[in-house]
Each structure stands twice: as C-alpha cells, then as structure tokens.
Amino acid sequence: MELVTVICLCYNHAKYIEEAIDSVYQQDYTNIELIVVNDASTDDSSQVIYQLQKKYPSFIFINTIENKGMCKSFNSALSIAKGEFIIDLAADDCFTKDRVSTQVNEFKKLDARYGVVFSDAYIVDEVKNIKNTFYKRSQDGKLIENVAQGDVFETVLHSYKICSPTIMVRKSVFIELGGYDESLSYEDYDFFIRSSRKYNYHFIDKPLIYKREVDASLSKAFYKKKNNHHLESTLVVSKKALWLCEKESEKFALLHSVRYHYRQSYFLDNFKLALNYYELIREMGYGSIRDEVMSYLSEKKLSVYWLFSLYNRFRKCIA
Numbered sequence: 260m261e262l263v264t265v266i267c268l269c270y271n272h273a274k275y276i277e278e279a280i281d282s283v284y285q286q287d288y289t290n291i292e293l294i295v296v297n298d299a300s301t302d303d304s305s306q307v308i309y310q311l312q313k314k315y316p317s318f319i320f321i322n323t324i325e326n327k328g329m330c331k332s333f334n335s336a337l338s339i340a341k342g343e344f345i346i347d348l349a350a351d352d353c354f355t356k357d358r359v360s361t362q363v364n365e366f367k368k369l370d371a372r373y374g375v376v377f378s379d380a381y382i383v384d385e386v387k388n389i390k391n392t393f394y395k396r397s398q399d400g401k402l403i404e405n406v407a408q409g410d411v412f413e414t415v416l417h418s419y420k421i422c423s424p425t426i427m428v429r430k431s432v433f434i435e436l437g438g439y440d441e442s443l444s445y446e447d448y449d450f451f452i453r454s455s456r457k458y459n460y461h462f463i464d465k466p467l468i469y470k471r472e473v474d475a476s477l478s479k480a481f482y483k484k485k486n487n488h489h490l491e492s493t494l495v496v497s498k499k500a501l502w503l504c505e506k507e508s509e510k511f512a513l514l515h516s517v518r519y520h521y522r523q524s525y526f527l528d529n530f531k532l533a534l535n536y537y538e539l540i541r542e543m544g545y546g547s548i549r550d551e552v553m554s555y556l557s558e559k560k561l562s563v564y565w566l567f568s569l570y571n572r573f574r575k576c577i578a
Contacts, residue, residue, distance in 0.1 A: 260290040261366075263359050264342030264430070267295045268332050272350035273303040275471065278387075280311050280318070282353035282469075288360035293318035294336040295350075299326040304350075330439040330446050337430075337438050345428050347446075351471045352424050355381075358467040362427040365463055374432040374458030378425040378467040385473055392466055393422040408462040415451040416500060417512040421460070423447035425468050432458055442495070444488040449496040456503050484527050484564060493520050494535055501543065514545050525553050526567040533557040 265283050269276050276295075283293050295318055297305050305322050312320060321335060333347060344363065348354075362376045369376070379402070380393040395404040407414040415421060436453050439446040497517050504510045521536035523529075537554040540546055556563075 260288075261344060261363055262290050262292060262342040263288070263344045263346065263363060263427070264292045264294065264340040265346045265348050265359075266333055266336040266340065267293065267348040267350055268298065268329055268336075269295065269300060269304050269308065269350035270298045270326070270329070271300045271302045271304060273300070273307045275351040275353075276304055276307050277311060279348060279350045279353045280308075280315065282356075283348070284315055285356055286354065286359045287357055288363065291359060292340065292342050294321065294340060295319070296321045296332045296336050297323065298329070298332045299323050328441075328444065330441045330443055333446065334438040334441060337433055340430065343430055345430050345433055347424070347426070347428075349424060351473055353387075353469050353471075355467050355469070359427075361463060361465065361467060365461060366427070366429075369459075369461055372459045373461050374429050374454055375460045376427045376463065377421055377460060378463040378465055380422045380425050380468045380470040381466045383469045383471050385471065387469060387471070389469075390472070393425075393470065402464050406462045406464075407460075409459050410455070411460045412452070412455040412503075413506075413509050413512045415448075415455050416504070416509055417515045419448050419451050419516070421447075421451055422468075422470070423451075424470050428454070429458075440496075443492040445492060448493060449499070452496065452500045452503065485529055487524070487527060487529050487532070490520055490524050490527070490529055490532055494532065494539065497536075497539060501539070510543060511545075514540070514543060517543070518550070521550070521553065525557050526563060528560075528562050528564050530557045530560050 267279055280293070280295065283291060295308055297308055308320055312318065319339070323332065337345065344366065365376050382390045382393060384390060394402060394406055397403050411421070432454055440449050443449055497513065500513050501510070504513060517536060517539055521533055521540065524533035524536055534554060534557050537550055540550055
C-alpha cells in the first residue's frame with residue numbers, strides 16, 4: 260500500500276482545523292502520513308493542534324514563530340515528507356472518507372506520464388452546508404461541464420479551472436519542480452502551468468473534498484484594492500508561462516488570462532501593475548486599441564473602483 264503524505268497548512272483556522280485533521284484519520288485508506296504546519300497563526304490554532312496531538316499522536320507538527328506564507332510553509336513540510344503521493348490540505352477544508360483511496364486507485368491505473376489526479380469538490384459554507392459543486396452538475400448530480408484532462412497546459416494557461424484543493428500529486432513531480440515557488444503569494448496557478456507542461460492530469464468525476472468558502476479565504480485577496488500581492492504574483496507567473504509556450508495557440512490562451520488580470524489590476528486601482536501587464540501584452544505582440552485605452556487610463560490614474568464595486572454587488576444580488 261503506497262504511502263500518502265497529507266500536508267495540512269493552517270493560518271488562523273482554529274475554528275476548522277480539528278475537522279480537517281479528523282477527516283484525514285477517518286479515511287478508509289490507512290497508510291497516511293500527516294504533517295501539520297501552523298504558520299504563526301494569531302488565533303488559538305497552535306493550542307488546538309497541540310490538543311489534537313493527544314488524540315492523534317502520530318502526526319508531525321511544525322509550529323512556526325514567524326509567518327512564512329503558504330508556499331514556504333508547504334515546502335518546509337515537503338522536505339521531510341516520505342509519501343509517494345502528496346496532498347496539500349488547507350485547514351478550513353476536509354476530505355470525504357474515500358478521498359485518498361479513490362485517488363490512489365486511479366493513479367494505479369495510470370502510467371508515469373500522469374503526475375496529477377484531481378476531482379470535483381463540494382462547495383460548503385462555514386458550517387459545512389453544501390451550496391453546490393465546483394464543476395457544474397444537473398439536479399440529479401450528473402456532470403454537465405466539460406472538464407479538461409490529459410494534456411491541460413493550454414487549458415490552464417487560459418483560465419486554470421482545476422479545483423486545486425482536490426489534487427493529489429506524485430512526490431517526484433514536486434521534487435522535479437522544486438516545490439512551490441516561494442517568491443509568490445499563492446501557489447496553484449504557477450504549479451498548474453509548470454507541472455502541466457511536463458505531465459498529464461487525470462480527472463475523477465466525483466466530489467472528494469469539502470471546500471469551505473469563508474470571508475478570509477485566499478481567493479478573496481485577489482480583490483484587494485491597491486498593493487495586490489496576488490495580482491503581482493500572477494504577473495510573475497504569466498511571464499514565466501510565456502517562456503514555456505511552444506505554439507501560437509498556447510500564447511493566445513495565455514493572453515486571455517493576462518488580459519483578465521490586466522483589467523482586474525486597473526479596476527482595483529493597481530495602476531502601476533496594470534501598466535506592467537500592458538507591457539507584457541505588447542511583448543506578446545497582441546496589443547489592441549482597448550489595451551491602449553486602459554493603459555492611458557492607468558497612466559492618468561483614473562479610478563473606476565466605485566463602479567467596479569457596484570457591479571460586483573449587483574452580480575451577487577442576482578446570483
């Protein structure tokens with residue numbers, strides 16, 4: 260039975276960490292190594308984890324004094340991980356009981372070209388009420404969305420719609436890539452691009468995780484006004500991705516993502532960053548009149564944030 264290492268990253272998740280750890284030990288697959296990293300939380304996370312060690316003495320606990328960020332925290336755990344397969348578990352999410360066994364069994368059917376297995380997820384609220392699934396399904400639960408698998412490089416360049424909390428990865432893939440890029444504020448887009456350039460992805464048509472939507476979630480940081488580190492990291496990843504593109508269709512797919520984040524930067528008053536995105540578009544050779552207009556508005560620092568905020572509130576009301 261292959262060893263699977265689960266790396267659980269915690270930052271101010273005292274409210275949810277017990278449920279996350281419980282879900283690991285309630286798996287129908289027993290050969291699991293759990294490494295929990297508390298990244299200098301300012302709430303009671305460390306105390307909760309220490310208490311959980313009395314219940315589950317086998318897991319490894321790394322309790323950092325200084326906040327390192329998720330990429331560095333993950334890599335510190337990866338450096339001591341012994342598993343053949345790796346799962347990155349956020350402390351506010353939790354597994355279905357068959358998550359690990361299902362993914363290991365799928366990996367056994369795949370050849371070495373496949374480095375990542377992923378699945379659907381239940382999207383839940385703070386008290387774990389199911390709201391929907393990550394991928395669109397009919398009322399009877401049938402998948403009605405086309406989910407890319409196999410060679411997904413061009414797909415992730417375009418919109419990277421892989422449900423990141425569901426991925427199980429061969430450890431050898433992480434080792435080859437050097438883990439997560441520690442210079443970035445978030446990990447998944449960069450990992451998807453670098454890994455999918457070399458390895459295939461396999462999709463399991465089944466929710467295998469409960470993905471919790473909370474107010475302090477990482478994804479909400481993409482909407483931060485000014486000094487947006489996630490948008491800055493995305494620009495870095497986009498520049499790296501351009502060097503990996505081998506076909507014009509891949510560059511055009513990347514352009515879709517770059518233009519989206521170019522608009523986000525402008526709408527959120529990250530004017531200097533928006534201009535940097537514009538320079539990347541010009542470097543790619545795809546500049547348009549619309550791009551030039553937004554560049555001019557960014558140079559003049561003409562804010563439309565109020566209109567962008569109003570639009571987002573309206574979308575939430577009709578959703």
